Amino acid sequence: MGIDFKTFSLVAPHVINARKPLMIRGRHGVGKSEVVYQIAGQLGLPVVERRAACMTEGDLLGMPSPEMVEVNGELASVFRPFGWFIRACTEAVVLFLDEVDRAVQEVRQGLFELNDSRKLAGWTLHPDTVVIAAVNGGDHGSQYQVNELDPAELDRYTVFDIEPSVEDWLDWGADNVCEVVWDFINQNRAHLEHTSDYEPNKVYPSRRSWKRLNDCLANGDLFSESADQTVFFTLSQAFVGLEAAVSFLDFWKTYDRQVTWEQVINEGQVEKTEKWDINQHAALCEKIEASGALNTPLSTVQLDNLAAYFQMLPAEIAMKLWSIVGNNVGDHKENIIGLHSRVKEVLVRMLGGDG
Secondary structure (H helix, E strand, O other): OOEOHHHHHHHHHHHHHOOOOEEEEOOOOOOHHHHHHHHHHHHOOOEEEEEHHHOOHHHHHOEEOOOOEEEOOEEEOOEEOOHHHHHHHHOOOEEEEEOHHHOOHHHHHHHHHHHHHOEEOOEEOOOOOEEEEEEOOHHHHHHOOOOOOOHHHHOOOEEEEEOOOHHHHHHHHOOOOOHHHHHHHHHOHHHOOOOOOOOOOOOOOOHHHHHHHHHHHHHOOOOOOOOOHHHHHHHHHHHHOHHHHHHHHHHHHOHHHOOOHHHHHOOOOHHHHOOOOHHHHHHHHHHHHHHOHHHOOOOHHHHHHHHHHHHHOOHHHHHHHHHHHHHOOOOOOHHHHHHHHHHHHHHHHHOOOOO
16 A cells, blocks of 8 residues: 655654665656655755666676785785765765666665665765665556566565655645646646556656646746647647647636636635536635645735635535635634634534524
């Protein structure tokens, strides 16, 4: 059973603080590498990344040193590691071993000593160096050209199977993709990634491919109203596949007619949402939360508008909005108190009271 990144962020530090190697296992494009770099940033450490699939046994051992050493009166040669490993031994880094299950057996066997004893060929890792590996195997291994890791290999790691939630991506995407991409995924969650079997040679969306498409469109100013629709669609199809590209194009063409959270909360244009279904209301509530507007006290006008919107919502979504406001009080309670004073009668009815 996999865990989402929110859960991973709670448990992984206990492994890292004990300086035990951990392995992140999951489908391609879900953000395994991204989270390694996030961990490194939190620790204040640089990342030394090695693609195990591109390594040979010699990459682990290094090269024979031209300088000889004396052992019991006899001269002997020694191996001199390559720069990446010397760095991991002489300074604190996050040593990121990617694609370990695509590596040749000799490399995987060589990692035994590294993960067991934190040393290799006589060189010992820096006491604060953290070892993290990433693989595609596990439950999804049949979809990839990877090697099976035997029990002895897996026993050298603390293995976390990652099945990230859509909310994981939306939380990350709020600061890393353009609003139109974020809104599309928020309202069309099935298009975020493909989770069943893959047909050969067919392009499918992934969390990574949406980020790459976002960067390409933003760099080319292709989110603007004047952008060529053919170019927009062709690029989208190349990154995320036909089905997702068709839906994304339709969404983008009507994006300027969508209702924003600012129109509802700041301008009070609640009537624009009168004909919405539950999914559209749920998406707007999530936009309000993601905007960060609730992290500071709302003005009297904003609270009035929020209350007006709350009172027209279906009960299920109204309670969702209530929870969102309550979960974002931070160091202030003005928003939840102000909303409660304006909608308390509606709340009583929703909760089955007498009013």
